[in-house]
Amino acid sequence: MLEFDFLTPNRLDESTAILEETGGCILAGGTDLIPKMRNDLFFAPILVDLSNIDELSFIEEKDDQIVIGALTTHQAIAESALLKSTNPALVTAAGTVGCVQTRNRGTLGGNIANASPAADSVPPLLVYDAQIRLLNKAGERTMPLTEFLVGPGMTKLESGELIHSVSFSQLQGAWGGAFQKLGVRNGMAIAVVSVAAAIVLDASGKVSDTRLALGSVASTVVRSPKAESALIGHEPTPEVVSRAAEACAEDISPISDVRSTAEYRRHAAIVLARRVLEQAAAEARGRLV
Numbered sequence: 001m002l003e004f005d006f007l008t009p010n011r012l013d014e015s016t017a018i019l020e021e022t023g024g025c026i027l028a029g030g031t032d033l034i035p036k037m038r039n040d041l042f043f044a045p046i047l048v049d050l051s052n053i054d055e056l057s058f059i060e061e062k063d064d065q066i067v068i069g070a071l072t073t074h075q076a077i078a079e080s081a082l083l084k085s086t087n088p089a090l091v092t093a094a095g096t097v098g099c100v101q102t103r104n105r106g107t108l109g110g111n112i113a114n115a116s117p118a119a120d121s122v123p124p125l126l127v128y129d130a131q132i133r134l135l136n137k138a139g140e141r142t143m144p145l146t147e148f149l150v151g152p153g154m155t156k157l158e159s160g161e162l163i164h165s166v167s168f169s170q171l172q173g174a175w176g177g178a179f180q181k182l183g184v185r186n187g188m189a190i191a192v193v194s195v196a197a198a199i200v201l202d203a204s205g206k207v208s209d210t211r212l213a214l215g216s217v218a219s220t221v222v223r224s225p226k227a228e229s230a231l232i233g234h235e236p237t238p239e240v241v242s243r244a245a246e247a248c249a250e251d252i253s254p255i256s257d258v259r260s261t262a263e264y265r266r267h268a269a270i271v272l273a274r275r276v277l278e279q280a281a282a283e284a285r286g287r288l289v
């Protein structure tokens with residue numbers, strides 16, 4: 001049987017003090033950590049359970065920013081009216097995480113800190129240029145989420161630190177956003193490929209801003225500058241969108257593993273990129289005045 005100390009702080013300042021003092025491992029929903037510990041893939045002698053820290057569970061609009069607390073569950077994100085109207089891709093992604101039990105336990109902070117290239121919440125956050133706020137006993141720091149994610153299972157989180165929240169600016173004007181994921185089956189499946197897109201159109205219907213992010217096709221979730229630049233300044237016709245989707249293949253480096261081959265992932269990334277770009281463009285056109 002596994003033996004470890006289990007600490008349950010009740011306040012945020014108590015949590016950072018305990019993390020600093022003990023160097024313990026954070027436990028949130030436990031949906032990644034506990035299976036790893038049960039399967040002897042990871043062991044932590046001290047677990048610091050954050051689940052009593054209500055201050056970390058929120059979704060709010062603050063100074064033109066949408067801010068989501070690290071302890072917010074995927075289910076809360078999937079049901080959020082504020083997020084449906086500001087980042088529908090994130091809402092769709094949250095609704096595809098595991099099963100209802102996983103969504104009710106699993107948190108945004110855990111999904112990010114686990115740093116899987118297949119983490120479903122990450123592509124929709126990258127297309128909004130999300131920032132991550134980290135706290136420790138001494139203070140806080142903020143950095144772009146892209147910078148925080150270093151590689152599979154690797155982040156810039158330092159000992160004694162916790163993820164407080166993630167924030168992003170709302171898109172303005174005629175915008176659209178979408179997320180699609182391909183798994184080996186329809187439910188309870190980690191992504192073989194996932195893609196999120198956002199498109200903003202100017203008054204003439206041309207793309208003034210666009211972002212495309214892809215999961216499970218590199219060592220972290222990646223943006224595709226090639227696809228983005230293929231769209232900027234153009235009307236998102238089917239031909240332009242197809243060219244942009246093809247271009248994303250230059251920004252990814254998929255591998256073969258138990259879930260798929262590299263070749264299939266590359267093909268699926270292009271197909272999904274085209275679909276999400278078409279979906280985002282259609283939504284943006286609907287907002288043109």
Ligand SMILES: Cc1cc2nc3c(=O)[nH]c(=O)nc-3n(C[C@H](O)[C@H](O)[C@H](O)COP(=O)(O)OP(=O)(O)OC[C@H]3O[C@@H](n4cnc5c(N)ncnc54)[C@H](O)[C@@H]3O)c2cc1C
Pocket residue numbers: 025026027028029030031032033034035050070071096097098099102105106107108109110111112113114118119120121157161162163164188189190191
């Ligand atoms: C059956 C099943 C299906 C799943 N399906 C999917 C899926 O479809 N898509 C998907 O993306 N994921 C999936 N997952 C993985 C998992 O559910 C998610 O990654 C979830 O969001 C993890 O959150 P958690 O709160 O459970 O994290 P935990 O397991 O508690 O923690 C995970 C890691 O994050 C760290 N951590 C947690 N919170 C913080 C914080 N605030 N600050 C710093 N570090 C922190 C922990 O120390 C640990 O290293 C699945 C898991 C299971 C068991």
